[in-house]
Amino acid sequence: MPLPLSHGAPKIPMCQIIFHKMEESMHPDPTPALPPSLEDIREQVARLEATHRAKGLPLSGRIIHVAHHLPVEIVRLAQPNDIDVALTSPITPEFKPEDIVTVESADQKWKIHARQGHTAMVSGIRSLSDTHEQLVVAWTGDILSQPAEKTGQSTPNLGPVNPSAFVLQDNVELHAAPTQSPLMVIGSDFDFKEQREIANELKRFSDTEVEQEGYGKLTYVPVFMPQEISKGHYEGYCKTTLWPLFHYLLWLDSTATVPSPDPSWIAYKKANELFAKRVAEVWQPGDLIFVHDYHLLLVPKLIREFLGQSAHVGFPGPYGGQPPSSPAVNTDKLKGMDWDSSKTKYNGMLGSVSHNLGEHLKSGEHHSRDPSEVMIALFVHTPWPSSEIFRCLPKRNEILEGMLGANLVLFQTYSYSRHFISSCIRVCGYESTTNGVDVNGVITVVSHCPIGIDVKRVAHDRDAPGVRPKMDSLRQLYADRKIIVGREKLDAPKGVYNKLQAFEVFLEKYPDWRNKVVLIQVTTPALSESPKLERMVAELVSHINGTYGSLDFTPVHHYHQAIERDEYFALLSVADLALITSLRDGMNTTSMEFIICQDKSNKSPLVLSEFMGTSSSFGEALKINPHDLVGVADAIEKGLSMDEEEKETRHAALYKSVVGHTSHTWAATMVQLLLENVGNEHTAHQTPVLDTQLMKQKYETAKKRLMLFDYDGTLTPIVKVPSAAVPTARTRAAIAALAADPKNVVYLISGRDGDFLEEHWGMVKYLGFSAEHGSFVKTREDGEWMNMTEALDMSWMSEVEEIFRYYTERTTGSTIELKKASITWHYRNADPVFGEFQCKQALDLLESSLAPRRPIEVLVGKKNLEVRPLAINKGEIVRRLIYENPDADFIMCAGDDKTDEDMFRALRTVFPPGGPREDEPVLMKPPVGITSVLDPDDAEALPEKEIHIRPDGVFATTVGSAAKKTLAGWHVTGPEEVVDAVEQLLEK
Ligand SMILES: O=P(O)(O)OC[C@H]1O[C@H](O[C@H]2O[C@H](CO)[C@@H](O)[C@H](O)[C@H]2O)[C@H](O)[C@@H](O)[C@@H]1O
Numbered sequence: 012m013p014l015p016l017s018h019g020a021p022k023i024p025m026c027q028i029i030f031h032k033m034e035e036s037m038h039p040d041p042t043p044a045l046p047p048s049l050e051d052i053r054e055q056v057a058r059l060e061a062t063h064r065a066k067g068l069p070l071s072g073r074i075i076h077v078a079h080h081l082p083v084e085i086v087r088l089a090q091p092n093d094i095d096v097a098l099t100s101p102i103t104p105e106f107k108p109e110d111i112v113t114v115e116s117a118d119q120k121w122k123i124h125a126r127q128g129h130t131a132m133v134s135g136i137r138s139l140s141d142t143h144e145q146l147v148v149a150w151t152g153d154i155l156s157q158p159a160e161k162t163g164q165s166t167p168n169l170g171p172v173n174p175s176a177f178v179l180q181d182n183v184e185l186h187a188a189p190t191q192s193p194l195m196v197i198g199s200d201f202d203f204k205e206q207r208e209i210a211n212e213l214k215r216f217s218d219t220e221v222e223q224e225g226y227g228k229l230t231y232v233p234v235f236m237p238q239e240i241s242k243g244h245y246e247g248y249c250k251t252t253l254w255p256l257f258h259y260l261l262w263l264d265s266t267a268t269v270p271s272p273d274p275s276w277i278a279y280k281k282a283n284e285l286f287a288k289r290v291a292e293v294w295q296p297g298d299l300i301f302v303h304d305y306h307l308l309l310v311p312k313l314i315r316e317f318l319g320q321s322a323h324v325g326f327p328g329p330y331g332g333q334p335p336s337s338p339a340v341n342t343d344k345l346k347g348m349d350w351d352s353s354k355t356k357y358n359g360m361l362g363s364v365s366h367n368l369g370e371h372l373k374s375g376e377h378h379s380r381d382p383s384e385v386m387i388a389l390f391v392h393t394p395w396p397s398s399e400i401f402r403c404l405p406k407r408n409e410i411l412e413g414m415l416g417a418n419l420v421l422f423q424t425y426s427y428s429r430h431f432i433s434s435c436i437r438v439c440g441y442e443s444t445t446n447g448v449d450v451n452g453v454i455t456v457v458s459h460c461p462i463g464i465d466v467k468r469v470a471h472d473r474d475a476p477g478v479r480p481k482m483d484s485l486r487q488l489y490a491d492r493k494i495i496v497g498r499e500k501l502d503a504p505k506g507v508y509n510k511l512q513a514f515e516v517f518l519e520k521y522p523d524w525r526n527k528v529v530l531i532q533v534t535t536p537a538l539s540e541s542p543k544l545e546r547m548v549a550e551l552v553s554h555i556n557g558t559y560g561s562l563d564f565t566p567v568h569h570y571h572q573a574i575e576r577d578e579y580f581a582l583l584s585v586a587d588l589a590l591i592t593s594l595r596d597g598m599n600t601t602s603m604e605f606i607i608c609q610d611k612s613n614k615s616p617l618v619l620s621e622f623m624g625t626s627s628s629f630g631e632a633l634k635i636n637p638h639d640l641v642g643v644a645d646a647i648e649k650g651l652s653m654d655e656e657e658k659e660t661r662h663a664a665l666y667k668s669v670v671g672h673t674s675h676t677w678a679a680t681m682v683q684l685l686l687e688n689v690g691n692e693h694t695a696h697q698t699p700v701l702d703t704q705l706m707k708q709k710y711e712t713a714k715k716r717l718m719l720f721d722y723d724g725t726l727t728p729i730v731k732v733p734s735a736a737v738p739t740a741r742t743r744a745a746i747a748a749l750a751a752d753p754k755n756v757v758y759l760i761s762g763r764d765g766d767f768l769e770e771h772w773g774m775v776k777y778l779g780f781s782a783e784h785g786s787f788v789k790t791r792e793d794g795e796w797m798n799m800t801e802a803l804d805m806s807w808m809s810e811v812e813e814i815f816r817y818y819t820e821r822t823t824g825s826t827i828e829l830k831k832a833s834i835t836w837h838y839r840n841a842d843p844v845f846g847e848f849q850c851k852q853a854l855d856l857l858e859s860s861l862a863p864r865r866p867i868e869v870l871v872g873k874k875n876l877e878v879r880p881l882a883i884n885k886g887e888i889v890r891r892l893i894y895e896n897p898d899a900d901f902i903m904c905a906g907d908d909k910t911d912e913d914m915f916r917a918l919r920t921v922f923p924p925g926g927p928r929e930d931e932p933v934l935m936k937p938p939v940g941i942t943s944v945l946d947p948d949d950a951e952a953l954p955e956k957e958i959h960i961r962p963d964g965v966f967a968t969t970v971g972s973a974a975k976k977t978l979a980g981w982h983v984t985g986p987e988e989v990v991d992a993v994e995q996l997l998e999k
Pocket residue numbers: 721722723724725728729730731732733734736760761762763764828835837839872873874875877908910
């Protein structure tokens with residue numbers, strides 16, 4: 012339907028405009044052509060840091076990483092000298108003795124060595140030590156010890172560690188040989204003395220790493236957790252609630268009813284608090300904080316809360332805390348966290364913290380720490396589900412609010428970041444911005460930055476001396492056969508079962524390949540072992556081998572065991588095809604390691620599921636839908652039959668992707684992104700909480716007071732339907748009492764029309780009104796409405812209405828509120844994402860095609876779009892009221908949304924720049940708002956007036972978060988607090 016926009020304007024069909032714009036904004040091309048080099052990124056980081064410092068943003072040069080586990084394992088030795096146990100009993104089968112960097116404590120009670128796993132993340136973190144001082148705040152993991160019988164101690168055991176080694180014997184079939192470790196898990200619940208000891212040992216370990224391994228220095232800051240918290244946190248909420256949800260497993264298998272309150276959620280919260288508290292203890296102004304992964308989603312907000320108020324704490328560990336002059340931690344919050352005051356263990360640490368806080372507070376040294384100085388990025392390593400799935404989570408709001416405490420939230424892929432933004436819009440009702448989410452005026456930037464691998468380390472491991480003989484053995488063993496390799500955890504989303512099904516389809520559909528190809532599938536045990544899945548996989552393997560195997564040939568070799576590193580690299584190197592069929596996976600480093608291994612080998616193709624993070628970066632992989640078994644079978648056939656030239660070309664492109672974005676560039680890019688998004692106008696803001704005591708003092712001594720209140724969102728909470736936003740009796744009584752005081756001039760300054768204000772407030776005596784943003788005014792004295800738009804051209808109203816009608820027809824749930832001199836289009840009850848999208852389109856259209864020609868202003872409100880006459884705004888009414896009441900020496904002005912910022916601006920601009928001197932008269936010209944209804948000659952005749960008000964008598968108060976960008980000098984968090992403040996003023 013072509014919409015007649017205006018005379019002379021090009022008539023573009025509205026639908027064409029809309030769909031074109033939808034296309035553009037929904038499918039932008041997020042992938043840059045060439046990835047920047049590590050050097051380029053580091054240069055950029057250095058430049059950003061210099062710019063920030065020049066602008067006065069403190070940067071300490073330190074980075075604090077917050078991760079679930081420390082990259083070390085800790086063993087408690089039974090006897091001071093009994094260190095052999097720890098040395099000879101690798102906890103992780105992938106360990107090689109030469110990997111074990113160890114330290115012994117002075118009394119040789121503790122043994123620490125490097126932990127395997129998360130190699131990409133750890134190598135990325137380490138690489139930043141080249142340019143920054145770094146701390147890693149993380150859980151110690153369950154500490155291991157010798158069994159109680161042997162030690163004679165009564166430490167409760169959680170059970171034996173059961174690692175097993177996967178052994179490739181010379182020229183013989185691969186097989187697994189389980190070994191039993193003598194170590195027992197004893198958790199990480201220690202008394203204060205032991206915590207100190209461990210912290211000291213970690214420091215020595217870190218020094219050893221630097222000396223022996225040449226690593227950049229990492230300072231390890233341990234988080235200790237009692238078992239009920241660590242288990243409930245990880246095995247509970249992480250693994251049974253979040254992880255399945257993020258991998259689209261939606262708890263459908265679960266028959267058990269989750270108790271309420273869910274103990275695993277409580278453990279998740281407690282654990283997150285312990286991490287955040289530890290960060291608060293070591294934080295120094297100017298630190299960059301990186302929180303890693305889904306175990307710690309509440310940490311960003313909690314850190315901000317802990318650092319939000321004053322206090323000094325000093326962590327009694329070897330790396331010290333902050334200097335006494337550096338206030339940091341919210342005392343109440345910390346005390347509130349003291350989860351079991353009957354226990355001396357944890358109180359050992361917290362008790363000391365509280366003691367320090369107490370001393371510090373007594374000394375009167377504390378002052379508020381501005382939480383906007385705290386710079387936090389969160390990287391989510393897992394996938395993020397569609398908002399339709401995410402919203403099933405009972406604690407969805409808490410999780411999102413926790414994450415939105417970060418300045419920057421990063422995901423592995425663009426689509427995960429889109430899902431996250433949609434979740435924030437749909438679940439929390441926030442709006443998106445061009446680069447993230449607007450959280451009540453504070454922007455959390457949302458982006459993606461896929462992790463890479465440490466290419467040098469992988470190439471080094473590939474070329475290790477132990478690999479070649481194993482490759483030769485494998486080649487000999489499968490001399491005339493092609494090898495397909497797969498290696499995953501045996502978790503449902505890894506798609507091992509689908510892979511086997513597809514392999515069977517392949518053997519069925521392509522009989523020529525029978526006896527000529529073998530699938531070597533290594534599945535490492537998953538934490539949440541699924542006996543059902545294990546059984547199904549084992550049965551299918553037997554079935555395939557029974558159907559397509561023979562006495563001297565087995566098509567599927569399935570090893571449900573961990574695998575040694577040399578074997579792993581040998582397998583990846585000899586493979587003729589890698590088959591990865593994940594149903595959902597955040598990133599997948601096996602595919603990258605395969606590509607690096609194949610560079611020195613056959614350039615074999617990679618068959619890759621399209622449902623994983625890596626997929627979008629690997630255009631030259633053979634992409635498959637793992638649910639389409641025939642499609643997978645066809646891809647296997649295509650890969651195995653591929654000619655050498657095509658293999659080379661595809662491999663070259665894949666190789667370029669892997670080496671172009673490594674774990675090091677990933678880490679440096681995160682730092683760059685965080686620096687790009689802190690210290691700007693949206694983050695460097697912190698409005699103090701309204702000081703009601705001070706306000707009351709000023710109120711009581713004032714001779715005349717101006718009390719100006721916005722309505723929606725200020726005197727009444729925002730609700731779904733405008734007509735339902737009615738004042739409570741309590742609110743009305745408070746405002747009525749204010750208005751009844753002859754010293755007070757009280758006005759409601761609202762976007763609402765006069766009829767609505769009359770209906771709900773007309774009964775309050777001596778209350779003045781400004782309706783429709785200042786288009787109509789009714790003074791407290793004469794009771795007549797004055798039309799401030801009388802002299803204005805209002806013919807634009809029908810055009811705006813037509814545009815709004817167009818959008819209303821196409822946006823289910825949206826409505827038009829037609830007022831006398833303004834129009835509001837509401838989309839609060841539309842689909843949140845589509846409503847927001849339509850709002851942006853309508854705004855764009857109004858601003859580009861109507862506003863340049865018509866005397867209008869378009870305002871984006873709270874889930875609404877409003878058009879009102881130009882030159883009319885709430886600020887003009889405020890100026891007018893000051894002009895008419897020059898003797899007022901106290902002003903309270905409260906408002907919540909963007910249109911109220913005009914009032915706050917007006918209050919600032921009545922004073923000369925820099926503020927008036929004590930003895931200096933402040934003169935005010937007649938405001939434009941007055942002249943618009945007067946004859947211009949009369950307006951000119953109005954004199955300048957000397958006004959009495961001074962800045963310290965102005966209490967401009969925004970309703971919203973402290974970090975919201977505002978011109979107000981104070982903030983309260985909700986309408987309730989506005990009413991509380993008014994009631995306090997009224998108290999005698
Ligand atoms: O200046 P105000 O008094 O704050 O009025 C601004 C607009 O408020 C109303 O809309 C908003 O509040 C509604 C009720 O809570 C809510 O449903 C809607 O989504 C909000 O945008 C009012 O309807 C508008 O006319 C005012 O301009």
